[in-house]
Amino acid sequence: MITIAMPKGRIFEEAVELLRKAGYRLPPEFEESRKLIIDVSEEEMRFILAKPMDVVTYVEHGVADxxxxxxxxxxxxERDVYEILDLKISKCHLAVAGLPNGKVNGVAPxxxxxxxxxxxxYFREQGEQVEIIKLNGSIELAPLIGLADRIVDIVSTGRTLKENGLVELERIAEITSRLIVNPVSYRMKDAKIDEIIERLSLVIGDE
Structure with missing residues (x-):
């Protein structure tokens, strides 16, 4: 049995479609399931549904292959996992955004x-000194209420920024979803994992 950790939401839906195109028989009700662990016995696969940030933790600690x-x-x-395949799904980018003509309060934004x-x-590489404020959600709110001068967040269509009166200022990195593997699992279950990589690679190549 190969265990795969997947994030809920958009990435999950696109990844399921990719696995089906690669010939994996996932049941029709797969996407509707409320379960957090789903076994697909005919493919000898187990899926763990998790928050995006937790997927890497599960793989690093070996509870997911x-x-x-x-x-x-x-x-x-920056976890101890192998990044083995760019799945080229859920494309977006990381960007710096803020209010147009926003004034910086204080010395460090x-x-x-x-x-x-x-x-x-990123800002260290730009030679710019900033104060970082960690938030977990609704990042766009920060400049609107005076908590921050700028934000760094994922941008897909740019619609959320626009609706909140923000503009993209700098692009940091292009983002897609990646297939990652636990180093020990790769040694112990290499044949099965290599087969998954090969089948997915063929589908991605045809996209």
Missing amino acids: LGIAGKDVMLEE RVATKYPNVASS
Whole structure:
């Protein structure tokens, strides 16, 4: 049995579609299930549904052999896992955004984000000193209520920024979802994992 950790939401839906295209027989009600652990015995697969940030933790600690995680999570977490395949799904990018003509309060601009490591590293590379404020959600709110001068967040269509009166200022990195593997699992279950990689690679190549 191969255990795969997957994030709920958009990435999950696109990943399920990819697995089906690769010939894996996932039941029709797979997406509707409220279960957090789903066994697909005919494919010898078990799926764990988790929050995006937790997928990498499950794979690193070996409770999942494989995982599907956004490159944003990989950049932020820096965990001991192998990133083995760009699945080219859930495309978006990490960006700096803020109010148009926003004034900076104080010496160091305050930057709100749920990616403190990525943001710190980016501004350090730019030679800019900033104060990082860690938030877990509704990042766009921070400049509107005066908590921060800028934000670092995922941008897909840009609609959320626009609806909240914010503009994209700088692009940090392109993001897609990646297939990741636990290093020990890769040694112990290499044949099965290599088969999954090969089947997915063929589908991605045809996209």
